[in-house]
Amino acid sequence: MRFKYKPLILVFTLSLLYSCINNADFNQVDIDATPVLNFPLVFFELDQLDFLDDTSTIELDSITDVTEFDAFQSSTVRQNLGRVDLLFEIENMFDRNFQVEVDFLDDQDNITYSFQDLTIASGIDFIELRESVIIERNPLILNTTKARITVRLSSSSGILDPDVEQRFSFKSVGIFYLFF
């Protein structure tokens, strides 16, 4: 018995001759990845003692802390960052208002970007604030190597009572918009 399917094999074989990459365009590769990455940044909690000197008799109108912040020194970030947002969550259980200043600094402590001062009224148990920075309009921000936060206590006729517990909490997240 001999199969009569040889023409089929011929068709298969001939079809190979027509093998090709039809309608392909390998030059169109142009991926615009736009990842949005968030990272926790600075957080702290203050109480009434943080605004009094060691003797608890003199009130400090502001306190400041600073940290190195090298996120902008990464070549990937420097080359591809289009925008950065800072998201703040603040709780103020003091009976005073606060003003929070967030500044980015370069190596020489020059301000590379200053966020709008955050004014927090007394007795606010939660406030969420967000500020966006477009890198193209604020290229100096890429020189940032430090972050500084100053917390100012509004003045009052009396000074804080060291025995009355009051609380101020600050939380922040950085949201980085990258464009590859």
Place this chain on the structure above:
Amino acid sequence: MKKKIYFLCLGIALFVGLNGNCQQQLAFSFGETPQTLMLNPGAETNFKYHFGIPVLSNFNLNAGITGFNLSELFLADNGNFDNKFERVLNKLTEEDYININARIDILNGGYRYDEKTYLSFGFYEEVDIIAYIPKDFADLWYYGNVGELNRAFSFSQLTFKADILGVLHAGISRKVNKQLNIGARVKIYSSSFNIESNHNSGTFTTFENSQNILRQSLNDVNVEVRTSGLIGNNDKALENATDLISNTFLGGNLGIGFDFGFTYHFTPQLELTGSILDLGFVRHSKSTRVYSAEGDYTFDGINFTGFDPTNPTDYWQQLEDDFDDRVPTDETAEAYTSWRPTKINAALKYSFGDIRLKKCFTDTYKRYYYNSIGFQVHSILRPKGPQLSFTSFLETSITEKIHSKVTHTINDFSALIIGSGFTFQWGNVNVFGLVDNMLGARDLISASNVTVNFGINIAIE
């Protein structure tokens, strides 16, 4: 004895059948070509001797992708490439992979030692690449982690392996009795390049937290990437790419492996063949680098505790030191062992139709049937488990010198892979060629896989 062999064969078939997914080796059990011995050292041969045309004696290329095909990305339809890329990315899973295997014979020969014994030997070069899609980190790279609260981006998806190596081999095929033919092959591997990473663990997760707005954590991270052949002894990267070729000639990292196979005739018309190939390893001790990271880390942000400008706290340095302590990274030049991707083949073939007689190396004649049907299974052990393909086939002899095979294969890539092949004997010259995925060959970018295999050998019968 018959029962034992039957159950052995059944066991192999079941093992192959029960384990996973894969690529195919169409030439397996496609007789009357000397190269069959490379897929089954226990294949029957009728040659007095054979030698391959250098470089042309056997060329095999197999390329495949799962989860998408190239036309979804590269079709010239004026569509937005980002949209296409997103559609593909959203379809992919961590089980999808890209696989490329190319093999080229440099030298191949064989010699009949006696009536029952055929010896063969040779040297071939092989490039083998498999990379699973690290879906989580592809998403992280493309979309970021915003909107992905509580998603655990898994390092276990980081699985890939690439090899360039030369293989020196020698095999023996021996007829035990009228029904059984067995064979074995020993291989010396010389790897000029290897990079691999598998069995990684750990996750990266972002979630809401009361301490700060977000908390990020690395949980139980254990990641290792091993490579050899890229960094020279002078700690400089490989400068001359030709070293990748020259080191395959026994100048690279050496290993050893074995092939075993058999052919068993239940009746003159019913034949079972099976083989296990590349049961071996390469020991990488030269030009190696092993990169690793291990540990757990939780990051809430930088906690300002000082507010003392006269005595500032170096929070950033504390952060870096803490991270380095908890997730230490390492780079060493230690030796490591890389296992070869072992393959298992089995085929059951029933022959029928007209009979032709063929004079063998002795003055005896062997009966061949013009037609046969059957099925074969092929499995290859990959880093995430075996990959399997199942093929049904029909073989026929167009003339006494021209034999053909048509196949239908089901595997990871597709359930409709039509293949065909032929062998052609012209005097002492044996030519064979096989193409899998004929339908895809018409339009390669729409195909999820393609296999091409051809060769020219001189076979003296």
